[in-house]
Amino acid sequence: MDINELPKQYDPAASQRRWAKFWEENHFFESDPNPNKKPYTIVIPPPNVTGALHLGHALNDTLQDIMIRSRRMQGFETLWVPGVDHAGIATQATVEKRLFEREKKTRHDIGREALVQRIWEWKDQYQERIIAQLKALGCSCDWRRTRFTLDPVCAKAVRHFFFKLFSEGLIYRGKRLVNWDTHLQTAVSDDEVFHTPIDGHFWYLHYPVIDPKPGEPEFVTVATTRPETMLGDTAVAVHPEPAKEFDRIEAELRAKIAGSSEKEAEEAQAALDALLKRREELLPLLVTLAEMAADGRQVTLPLMNRPIPLVRDVWAKPELGTGCVKITPAHDPNDYEVGKRQNLPMINLLERDGRYNANAGKYAGLPVKQVREKVLADLEELGLLVKTEDRTIEISMSDRSKTPIEPFLNDQWFIKMEHLAQTAMDAVEDGSVTIHPSRYAKGYLDWLSEKRDWPIGRQLWWGHRIPIWYCDAVEEQELKEAFAGREDISYRFDSEKNQWWICSQTEDLKEDAVPGHKLIREEDVLDTWFSSALWPHSVLGWPDATDAMGYYYPTSLLITSRDIITLWVARMVLASYFNTGKRPFKDVFIHPKILDKYGEGMSKTKGNGIDPVFVIEKFGADSLRFAIAYLTTESQDVRLSLDFECPYCGATVEQTKKNRTLPKILCPKCRKEFSTQWAETDEDKALARGPLVGERFEVARNFCNKLWNASRFVMMNLEGYQPIKIDASQLLLEDRWILSRLAEVIQAVTASLESFRFSEAARALYDFAWDEFCSFYLEMIKGRLFDQAQKQTAQTILVAVLDTILRLLHPITPFVTEEVWQRLKEFAPTRGLISVKAADAVCVAPWPTVEEIPFPELLDKAYSEKIASQFAVFQEILRSIREARARQNVPPKTEIHATLRCEERVCELLDPMRSALVKMAGAVIDDMGPEVTAPPLCATVVSPQGEVYVDIAGLIDIDAEIAKKEKEIAKIVGFVKSKEAKLAGGFAEKAPAAVVEKERQSLEDLKAQLASNEEMLAKLRRARQ
């Protein structure tokens, strides 16, 4: 191959095709247990099959791939298990919505089987697309092991987990208030409920006290925003100790007034005044009511004419409403809790279609809205509606149907969390599982410490069905006989419904499994997180004792986003301990979120989710990956500003909240339409697509291109390459410098990745490759490459350094590095091994096998610091000359002459580097040394390293030079003053001696620089006259 045919611009698309194929064909990412290696395992957080991946996923997956690839290169047996999640609610909702949009049918129209069938089709389509996206990103997963959460292996794990929980008595059935969508007749999750303020009312109702005694009120007044629910009231609550409660709130407010800002204190004061007034007016009544409640007294529930008790409960806040609160356990979450505490009956008023049922008496059959009107009218007539206030209230609306949500009491399966939650807390507290960054551990622990039981049923058709069968009117003996000897069957009696629950571990039970009885299977499916909780061990084959479980489990690392720490991470930990007795993973890294230019998170509904494939098409996968790594810091979310680029005229079209969801956009400049990622119709798709552009991707692409060209340069200069052994004595300063810097970078990058500081790793590599390797080393070595006598040394070092850079970068930018590395291998089948252990051991020696070549070892810190400071002298002088040139507008081709006043040690350093100064600054150094004096007219730069006099008498712009000097002097004077002041104060006495000495020295240097500058300025002024 002719190296000169390589294009000047790196072509990511060709590389991606070539190497993705190469990797796959060579099975590089496939992993099997290997006793000779240590395992390193990651399971992917399975993306929902709801839709395609967006940049948030790309971030998650890129970070995992960086870890996996770097561990693989370090010699671990690495396994990254890919897969997707069935995402019950979200996926079913998506498919249902589409079904309705396209065919105007609901799920009830087509039935369970047909709907599930359609969801499977959807899943197949998106799983394929997601896997393709992951591959496009360069993810090095073992694709043979791709899993879906409804796969048979996962289903088996789910059944075993459930069975174990059931057998140990950790599963029970209870009641739970769900968000009922009366329009869709389904429960919806909290996430699918949104709150909206409406103009509502606050109605005050009188409930007559039964047989009031002297001094007691005739009525108890309650206030409500939902009067119709009074039909289901089973108590009225009053605070057990209203006086104490008032005291407590008063104390709180007083503390607040004392300890906060003026504005807040004012508000608190107003609240306190109101409270005190209220206390005066209301306390006697509340005390009386509390006593009546303690006495077991009752009130009559109007309209229903039912006696209901007065109860004492802390839920009744003396400072709110009337101080008394009506309790409707079946239709309000808080009242439900009160009902449980107080052992109250729970009267369900609602039918699934949103009408009131027989429990509502004469209001049965009416929808909620009409019940309210009628109830209010009837109460009014009875004189029991005493007051109506206008009030803005928040109501819950279903996101899917945009109709009001009714809280609805439903049967629900739960897992007891007391013990399970504790195991998950212990794991993090004792360090078995470490969460990074550590601040996220708090939320995890707080959430688990509530130990709230986990409701695991969902009223859906898409998911793992709960493996419970009901059997009515059966004797225990019959069950014993039917399931004799069956260890995979467990049953329990439910006294509430007077039926048996039968749980089966593996097979589905037939209707007639118990002779003479009909088994009915539970309709509900399990919460998606139930199967997700098992993901790490289920994908490796649990409950079977597979080789994979034995070798890869527990896994090494989980990388995920912060919003599912509780829902997912915590549950994986507790499920893993419960099922396997082991932690699921050692480390958890919580990554930042990708935000758009408005600081909003990316989501499907907002339409700001960008398909990574579109970025890859424009910039290449490596650019996307590098940009992501570069931006992934510990504390910041990643803000990515993207805009459209018109495919016709190249104009940038700003992405706005308005146009970001459009299938096509009109370019304001050339007035032509282009399509976007949302294009669906054939007509839209036929338009040229406007790529998304963003500064961060451009930076990353430029970096990839820089690397490409630096590599191209190296390869273009490998004629006659034959690595030789070079020992320390043959190395020049720049060689020692680049080698020691390289060793430092290896250390820094390795350490950064160990602690998940991706940005740090990417920055270290970017800066090193661009600023040090390209801008300095490549420029400096050019002369030697063209000199036959020095060529081999130069080539040996160059190849060794480039090879190491490529390998360091490979986890982040796998395609371009593979592309270059494979080519480099052709030119340089043998590499030099760099050893930089210590000053006298710095050498480069041939190493026979390219594949096995290790990273250079770390070197002595003091040595590398010395080299760095020596090289800095050169850099400073070079910069000074360039600055003088630029200031004086000397044309680049004009060679200049300069002299240099500096100490002997600086001369020694610089003497061998004269040619570099010619090459890099176009400057010939005529003389250097401590005694050198400035020519009569010159451009000068003074630095701590020495004074550079650029002899340009013929070209000099005296005014520019004077202006520069004046500015320089003003700056130095400022520093000198501040340092003198510092040294005159307490600093000299109290600061450590070394620091003081450093300051003194620095002051001396500044003074000397000042003197030189002033002298030069004077000279210039004389010259002008």
Add this chain to the structure above:
RNA sequence: GGGCAGUUAGCUCAGUUUGGUUAGAGCAUCUGGUUUACACCCAGAAGGUCACAGGUUCGAGUCCCGUACUGCCCACCA
């Protein structure tokens, strides 16, 4: 209401763990460049009271207290 972040150059962000020379980068801007690796480039310049107010300290972007604003999470709203 509770919790967690963030606020540094026109823009997007590093730097805060462990206080110590003149606070860094990229983009944008300005000046000059087709030096055969790279114009997706090279050289140079300009640009910052480190949100505000206090405190600790010889010394604060960095530590402590408070305020404001922004974002996220959790809880709740008869």
